[in-house]
Amino acid sequence: MAVLRGRILRATGGFYDVQTDGGAIYRCRARGRLRKDGEGLFVGDLVEFTPLHGTQGVLEKPERRRTLLKRPAIANVEQVVIVCSPQEPPLSLQLLNRLLVLAESRRLRTVICLNKNDLPGSSEAQDILKEVFHAAAYPLVFTSALDGRGLQELKELLRGQISVLAGPSGAGKSSLLNRLLPGAKLRTGEVSEKLQRGRHTTRQVELLPLDDGGLVADTPGFSQLDLDEVDRASLPALFPEFSKYSSSCHFAGCGHHEEPDCAVKQAVCEGWLPAVRYKHYLAFLNEVVKRGGLR
Numbered sequence: 001m002a003v004l005r006g007r008i009l010r011a012t013g014g015f016y017d018v019q020t021d022g023g024a025i026y027r028c029r030a031r032g033r034l035r036k037d038g039e040g041l042f043v044g045d046l047v048e049f050t051p052l053h054g055t056q057g058v059l060e061k062p063e064r065r066r067t068l069l070k071r072p073a074i075a076n077v078e079q080v081v082i083v084c085s086p087q088e089p090p091l092s093l094q095l096l097n098r099l100l101v102l103a104e105s106r107r108l109r110t111v112i113c114l115n116k117n118d119l120p121g122s123s124e125a126q127d128i129l130k131e132v133f134h135a136a137a138y139p140l141v142f143t144s145a146l147d148g149r150g151l152q153e154l155k156e157l158l159r160g161q162i163s164v165l166a167g168p169s170g171a172g173k174s175s176l177l178n179r180l181l182p183g184a185k186l187r188t189g190e191v192s193e194k195l196q197r198g199r200h201t202t203r204q205v206e207l208l209p210l211d212d213g214g215l216v217a218d219t220p221g222f223s224q225l226d227l228d229e230v231d232r233a234s235l236p237a238l239f240p241e242f243s244k245y246s247s248s249c250h251f252a253g254c255g256h257h258e259e260p261d262c263a264v265k266q267a268v269c270e271g272w273l274p275a276v277r278y279k280h281y282l283a284f285l286n287e288v289v290k291r292g293g294l295r
């Protein structure tokens with residue numbers, strides 16, 4: 001039989017469910033040497049496999065993976081949807097900016113999704129997000145998993161992409177996934193309260209196929225929020241709206257902090273760049289500089 005190509009959607013008990021481009025799913029065992037060589041196979045990996053009878057197969061080898069996210073480990077993610085809410089939990093721009101920096105450092109496309117727009121205070125939260133992220137030009141989508149608004153727009157942003165949702169607990173990530181994938185039945189905060197202890201068992205991450213093509217992880221990404229892969233020199237580029245000004249800074253490689261003739265700082269003072277983005281830039285800079293000093 002000819003070798004086929006597909007992507008690992010889930011891994012359970014030594015089996016890998018591999019989806020071909022055509023959408024067929026094969027349950028595969030890994031070839032012996034693959035199991036031994038310790039390189040690891042991850043959900044999201046593209047693989048070659050030999051189909052056997054029915055929908056079974058033998059996984060031959062993984063293709064070179066482009067990226068690997070940690071905790072949960074998912075290969076080849078392209079996009080992160082950062083879900084936040086106007087209240088329960090309240091909007092935190094600091095957390096949002098931190099997640100954006102993490103996503104940028106992984107070279108992921110980013111969408112900011114304000115959920116719970118059925119709650120009071122959401123139009124104020126929308127205005128804040130529009131103002132703060134206008135210069136960076138991150139796509140914004142305003143949804144409600146309760147009444148369904150904005151879901152079509154979110155679907156369009158997910159189409160054809162391998163996405164992971166991230167954001168504070170309680171913002172509605174599982175609820176949104178349940179709306180996007182009615183068959184998936186993910187546990188939401190409400191349902192799982194009684195099951196809290198059972199919630200964090202060793203269940204593996206899964207990629208769920210969306211109706212219009214594209215995949216979305218069933219487990220939130222970026223559970224680890226420290227900036228340990230970011231350093232002082234790379235941080236400025238993780239704020240994409242700075243680039244328009246940074247070429248006019250007096251020093252090449254300006255850190256936009258205490259350097260004289262800094263065009264970024266100037267743009268913040270004149271109101272061209274949002275002050276709150278710059279404030280958090282400085283906070284993150286301080287964090288990575290401090291960490292560097294301790295090494």
Ligand code: GDP
Pocket residue numbers: 115116117118119143144145146147168169170171172173174175176187188189190
């Ligand atoms: P997660 O921790 O981000 O996965 O959040 P969940 O999906 O578990 O939702 C947390 C709580 O918020 C649950 O009680 C949901 O019913 C509720 N919730 C989720 N989305 C919405 C929404 O759009 N509007 C309102 N009012 N409540 C929501």
Ligand code: ZN
Pocket residue numbers: 246249250254255256257259261262263264265
């Ligand atoms: Zn500068």
